Amino acid sequence: MSLFSSKTWPLAIKLSLTITGVVAAVSFMIGTVMVVQNWKRSHEDLGEKALLLSESIAITTPKAMLRKDIWSLYQSLKNMASGRPGTRGSDEVLTAMILDADGRVQTHLHPASNPMGLPFLPSNTIEQEFFQQAMNARTPIVLSSGGFSKTGFQEGVVPIFSDQKYMGVVRVRLSVAQLYKKAIDTAVTVLALTICFVVFGSAMGTIVSRRMVKPLTAITQGLEAVGRGEMTDFAPVPVKRGDEIGRLSVTFNLIMAELAEKKMLEEEIAMSEKLVALGRITAGVAHEVNNPLAGLLNCVDTLRKHPNDNQLIDRYLPVIDQGLHRIKEIVHNLLVGLKNEENYETIRIENIDKLRDLIAAETGGMDIDLIWKNDTDKDLRVPGKLEQVIYNLLKNAVEIIPDGGRVIFRMSRNGTHLSIEVSDNGPGIPSQIRNQLFDPFFTTKPNGTGLGLWVVYRIVHNMQGIIEVESEEGIGTTFHILVPISTMKDA
Amino acid sequence: MRLIYLLSLLWAFPTYAADTEPPIRFGLTAVVVTENLRFLDQWSEYLEHKMGRKVEFVLRKSYREVMDLLDSGGIEFAWICGYPYVQKREPESLRLLTVPIYRGAPRYHSYIIVHNSSPYRRFDDLKGKVFAFSDPDSNSGFLYPLALMIKKGEKSEAFFRQTFFTFNHAETVQAVSEQVADGGAVDSYIWEYLAVFRPDITEKTRIIKKSPSFGFPPIVSRLGVNASTVKIMKNTLEKMDRDPSGKALLARLKLDGFGNYSDSLFNEIRAMANTIQKSWPTPPMLPTD
Numbered sequence: 001m002s003l004f005s006s007k008t009w010p011l012a013i014k015l016s017l018t019i020t021g022v023v024a025a026v027s028f029m030i031g032t033v034m035v036v037q038n039w040k041r042s043h044e045d046l047g048e049k050a051l052l053l054s055e056s057i058a059i060t061t062p063k064a065m066l067r068k069d070i071w072s073l074y075q076s077l078k079n080m081a082s083g084r085p086g087t088r089g090s091d092e093v094l095t096a097m098i099l100d101a102d103g104r105v106q107t108h109l110h111p112a113s114n115p116m117g118l119p120f121l122p123s124n125t126i127e128q129e130f131f132q133q134a135m136n137a138r139t140p141i142v143l144s145s146g147g148f149s150k151t152g153f154q155e156g157v158v159p160i161f162s163d164q165k166y167m168g169v170v171r172v173r174l175s176v177a178q179l180y181k182k183a184i185d186t187a188v189t190v191l192a193l194t195i196c197f198v199v200f201g202s203a204m205g206t207i208v209s210r211r212m213v214k215p216l217t218a219i220t221q222g223l224e225a226v227g228r229g230e231m232t233d234f235a236p237v238p239v240k241r242g243d244e245i246g247r248l249s250v251t252f253n254l255i256m257a258e259l260a261e262k263k264m265l266e267e268e269i270a271m272s273e274k275l276v277a278l279g280r281i282t283a284g285v286a287h288e289v290n291n292p293l294a295g296l297l298n299c300v301d302t303l304r305k306h307p308n309d310n311q312l313i314d315r316y317l318p319v320i321d322q323g324l325h326r327i328k329e330i331v332h333n334l335l336v337g338l339k340n341e342e343n344y345e346t347i348r349i350e351n352i353d354k355l356r357d358l359i360a361a362e363t364g365g366m367d368i369d370l371i372w373k374n375d376t377d378k379d380l381r382v383p384g385k386l387e388q389v390i391y392n393l394l395k396n397a398v399e400i401i402p403d404g405g406r407v408i409f410r411m412s413r414n415g416t417h418l419s420i421e422v423s424d425n426g427p428g429i430p431s432q433i434r435n436q437l438f439d440p441f442f443t444t445k446p447n448g449t450g451l452g453l454w455v456v457y458r459i460v461h462n463m464q465g466i467i468e469v470e471s472e473e474g475i476g477t478t479f480h481i482l483v484p485i486s487t488m489k490d491a
Numbered sequence: 492m493r494l495i496y497l498l499s500l501l502w503a504f505p506t507y508a509a510d511t512e513p514p515i516r517f518g519l520t521a522v523v524v525t526e527n528l529r530f531l532d533q534w535s536e537y538l539e540h541k542m543g544r545k546v547e548f549v550l551r552k553s554y555r556e557v558m559d560l561l562d563s564g565g566i567e568f569a570w571i572c573g574y575p576y577v578q579k580r581e582p583e584s585l586r587l588l589t590v591p592i593y594r595g596a597p598r599y600h601s602y603i604i605v606h607n608s609s610p611y612r613r614f615d616d617l618k619g620k621v622f623a624f625s626d627p628d629s630n631s632g633f634l635y636p637l638a639l640m641i642k643k644g645e646k647s648e649a650f651f652r653q654t655f656f657t658f659n660h661a662e663t664v665q666a667v668s669e670q671v672a673d674g675g676a677v678d679s680y681i682w683e684y685l686a687v688f689r690p691d692i693t694e695k696t697r698i699i700k701k702s703p704s705f706g707f708p709p710i711v712s713r714l715g716v717n718a719s720t721v722k723i724m725k726n727t728l729e730k731m732d733r734d735p736s737g738k739a740l741l742a743r744l745k746l747d748g749f750g751n752y753s754d755s756l757f758n759e760i761r762a763m764a765n766t767i768q769k770s771w772p773t774p775p776m777l778p779t780d
Contacts, residue, residue, distance in 0.1 A: 070655040071623070071662065074671050112606075112670035116621055117653040 012213045016205030023201035024194055031190030035183055039148065042179045046092075047142040050156030053080055053093075054172040055140060061098055061170060062162035065106060070116060073098055073107040080172070081109055094153055094175045098160075100168040103135055130155070134169050145176075148183070152176040215239070215249045222256060277439070281334070284441025288330050288449060292323035299323075333451040334440060336458045346381040349374070352390060352411070359394045359407075366403050375412040382418065385459045386483070392452045393422040393479050399445065400426035400477075416485050423478035429471040437469060514545035515720065518557040518569035520626070521550070521659045534740055541727045544720070552658050554628035561585055567716045568724060572708045574630040577761040585711040587754055588721065589728050592747040593680055597707045597756060600679035601631035603639075603700035604667050611674065614639055614700050622651040623672035625663045630760050632660055635702050636676040638763045641770050661685055661692075668695035680707070684745050706756035710749070725751075 057076055064073045081093040098106040099120050108114035114121075122128040130143050134157045143155040155173040159166060218237040236256070237249040299316040306312050356372050390409070397407045401424045410421040429437065436442045438457040443450035456479075460467045465483030517538075519531075531548045538546040549566050551557045554575050560566045562584055569585075576587070590597040605611040611620075614636075625632025633656075640650050655672070657663045660681035667675040679701070686693040710728065712721045731737030732748035741748060 068653075068655060070653065071657045071666060071671070074666070078669075107671070115673075116671070 010213075011216060012206065012209045015209035015213065016202055019205035019209070020198055020202040023205075024198045027194045027197045028190075031187070031194060035187050035190060038186060039179065039183045042182065043144075043154065043176065046174055046176060046179060047144060047154040047156070050154045050172050050174045051140055051142055051158065052156065053096075053174075054156035054158040054170045056080075057096070057098070057172065058158040058160050058170045061160050062167055065098070065100070065160070065167055066162070070107050074111065077107060077109045092175045092178050094173040096170075096172045098168060098170050099135070101166050103131070106168060133157070134171050137169060138166070148180070150177055150180045152180070212245065215245050219249065219252045222252065226256070226259065280442075281440055284450065285330070285334070288441065289327050292326055296320050296323045330449055330451065333449065333455050336455045345384045347384045347387060349376055349378060349380050349382060351384075351387055352382065355387065355391055355394060356409070358391070359398055362395070363398050366398075368398055368401065369404070369406040370398075371406065371408040373408070373410045373412075375410075376418070377413065380413070383463065385463075386420075389456050389459050389481065390420065390422070392456050396452060397422055397424040397426065397477075400424060402426070413485065414482070417482050418485055420481040420483075421478060423476060425476040428473035428475055428477055429469070430473060434469065434471065438467075512544055514547045515542070515568065515724070516547050516549050516566040518549045518551060518560050518566040518571075520552065520554055520557055520570075521661075530740075530743055537731075537736055537740055538724075538727060542723050544723075554626050558628070561711070561713050564713065564715060566713065567720065568710060568712050570708060570710050572626070572629050572631075573706050573757045573760040574634045574764060575628045576709055576711060577757050577764055584714050586714055586721075587752075588710045588712045589725050589749040590709045590752045590756060591707050591744075592750050593707055593745075595747060596704075597750055597752050598704040599631065599707050600704055601635035601702035602677050602679050602682050602698045603636065603674060603702075604664065604677060604682070604696040605674045605699050606667055606670050607695050607697045609670075609673060609697075612699060614674075615643065616699075617674040618645075618650055619652050620673035621653045621655075621671070623663045623666040623675035624654060624656050625660045625675075625677060626658050627656060629660075629678070630705055630708075630763075631678040631702070632663060632676050634760070634763055634767065635705075637767055637771070639700075641767060661689075664692055664696055668692045674699075678708075680745070687745065703759065705760050706752075706758075709752075709757070 057080065060076060061073065064070075064076075077096045077098070081096060093109070095109050097108040097114065097120065100106050103120050105114050105116045105118060105120050107116055108120075120131060122131045133141070133143055134155075137157045138159050140156070140158045143157055145152040145154075153173045153175055155171055158170045160168050160170060215237050222237065236253045239246050239249045239253070296319075299320050303309075303312060303316055353372070353374060356370065360368075360370060394407065394409065398405075401407065406425050408421070408423045410419075412419050433442075433444070438453050439450075440454040441450035442454075443452075457467060460481055460483065463483045465481060468480040469477065470480065471477040515538075517535075531550075535546045535548055549557075549560065551560065554572055557566070557569050557571060558575050561569055561571075568588065576585075593599055603614055603617075605617070611617055622636070624636065627633050643650075655666075657666055657675075660678045663672075663675040663677045664682060664685055666672045682693060682696075682698075712724070728749040729751060731741055
């Protein structure tokens with residue numbers, strides 16, 4: 001379809017078509033004007049010729065008419081029509097006649113149908129009109145059939161006078177057939193030339209426009225490559241001219257060079273950011289793991305020094321146990337989503353609803369308004385990991401809101417996606433820490449590990465879902481999660 | 492081939508005395524012979540060779556002009572029609588020299604012709620039509636149709652709607668074939684001559700009436716011409732059929748030869764002329780200059 005839509009045609013073709021069109025139109029116009037002018041001039045010339053022939057007949061006519069020398073009158077008409085050697089275009093005489101003052105045929109080139117001595121009978125109303133005009137003429141005139149037609153004619157009408165007495169009229173009618181043929185021939189030549197111009201013009205147009213548009217094509221291809229994210233195999237567009245396209249090429253080459261440099265810089269920045277993140281994780285791990293480790297090592301050392309002190313054992317063992325569990329939990333959380341966990345077990349949706357009671361229990365004595373809206377089908381099964389995502393978000397929410405605050409949980413199926421929304425009317429997240437929200441070991445809570453939202457982010461990301469945060473200081477925070485159901489079903 | 496033969500004869504017997512004596516002038520009209528200049532050159536060369544005198548053909552449009560030339564001494568001999576020959580002259584200025592023999596006899600006819608596609612069957616059908624005469628002094632081309640009209644009791648010039656003279660039998664045939672005229676009167680000799688050389692023209696015409704036979708247009712001499720010249724001319728013409736080059740020229744003319752005939756040969760024409768003279772002293776169709 002796009003092939004037929006002129007809007008998508010390459011510029012080179014459009015340009016060459018335009019050039020061809022202009023060339024064709026101009027040559028056609030010139031040709032038409034030429035043909036028309038030529039026709040008009042030849043037509044007038046033919047009229048003059050008809051008049052001249054009539055006049056030459058009219059000179060000898062009066063004497064022959066007086067003598068009733070019809071035969072010589074007829075012969076003069078016939079000689080004119082058949083032409084003597086050396087005369088030209090004689091076959092164009094359609095008809096010729098000499099009529100007397102009463103409109104009777106004195107002689108006619110076609111005597112069989114126009115008997116002499118009888119009144120001339122026009123064959124139709126148009127001829128009748130010409131006849132009237134000829135009979136009324138007292139000075140030489142040219143009668144014309146007019147129009148552009150093969151059957152047209154020019155007629156020379158010359159009245160005959162003898163001693164100022166009107167005797168009749170000579171009518172010589174010349175056919176425009178030859179002119180018509182000539183005009184048609186000229187028109188055909190003009191048309192052929194136009195076609196030649198069109199072919200030649202379009203060939204030239206194609207070559208010229210291709211050469212002109214070549215840098216644009218290269219630029220377009222380069223930009224398309226940029227669009228696809230390919231920057232490496234870009235070759236600079238050769239610049240040969242200083243016109244607009246040449247300047248465009250230069251600018252394009254500059255932009256491409258700068259884009260390439262920018263990409264390199266971005267890659268460097270990304271690398272350094274990676275290093276920073278790695279450092280932060282390392283530092284976090286060091287901090288979170290090292291701190292309990294020091295205590296644990298201290299406990300182990302003390303126990304080693306007092307191996308038989310049961311009191312110490314009873315006191316330190318739970319501490320060691322607690323410390324090791326914390327380390328285990330930190331490592332476990334850190335690894336969430338990093339390794340490809342195969343056990344995508346699914347759970348019933350009611351398991352999610354049980355979190356409502358769990359969170360309500362964990363609020364302790366605080367008065368919290370927990371609004372729960374689950375619009376999904378009861379039979380829907382969701383990945384087990386989603387339970388932890390929702391738990392973490394809800395826990396964060398209830399921890400941040402003041403006494404009497406409100407937490408809203410909403411879950412619904414939105415076509416192929418499952419939409420989860422957890423919002424609170426807590427203090428909101430300060431804008432300066434919003435981009436660190438999902439970083440590991442980033443926390444604002446004194447006892448937090450900084451891995452809660454990290455885990456959420458990793459799980460949602462693994463499900464090929466989207467997580468968004470909407471927060472306004474003093475009003476509250478809302479987390480939106482959108483996970484595809486197909487993924488869940490596949491799981 | 493024939494021409495080369497003629498030329499070779501000329502070379503063998505060169506003409507003499509041609510420069511000293513004045514040329515013999517021979518008057519012709521296109522009414523009798525078509526204006527074939529090459530043929531006339533050959534004929535005059537033949538006569539010059541035989542007679543030892545320069546012979547010049549003098550061409551005129553009408554019989555009247557030729558007759559005037561005879562009267563005024565402008566020519567010595569002339570090929571005229573039987574009608575001017577029989578007309579009374581006071582004093583008589585010419586003498587019958589010899590008569591062409593056509594198809595075995597010194598006689599010919601007048602043909603009344605019409606266009607092949609026309610409905611006319613009889614001379615009467617041509618009433619109110621356009622008619623072409625050849626020459627006002629022609630027997631076959633004017634006198635005979637005039638006599639026909641008189642025989643019908645038509646005294647008025649209104650028998651034909653329009654008439655004209657072509658001054659040439661061949662052109663009369665042409666005028667009828669091209670339907671300029673509805674009918675025409677022509678010399679049978681010319682019509683048959685054309686039927687051989689220009690059948691395309693004669694095929695378009697149809698003969699609706701054939702006259703009784705008349706004396707063939709004769710060759711006459713002016714009375715003032717000296718007897719020896721008249722005798723040589725008569726002999727030369729009458730012996731043309733006895734030598735090959737003369738025969739060749741006669742063949743071109745479609746004639747058998749020339750013969751010695753008496754004036755009575757033209758009695759029919761004379762009678763017809765007299766009849767017309769009585770009933771129609773001056774035919775109104777004659778052109779006036």
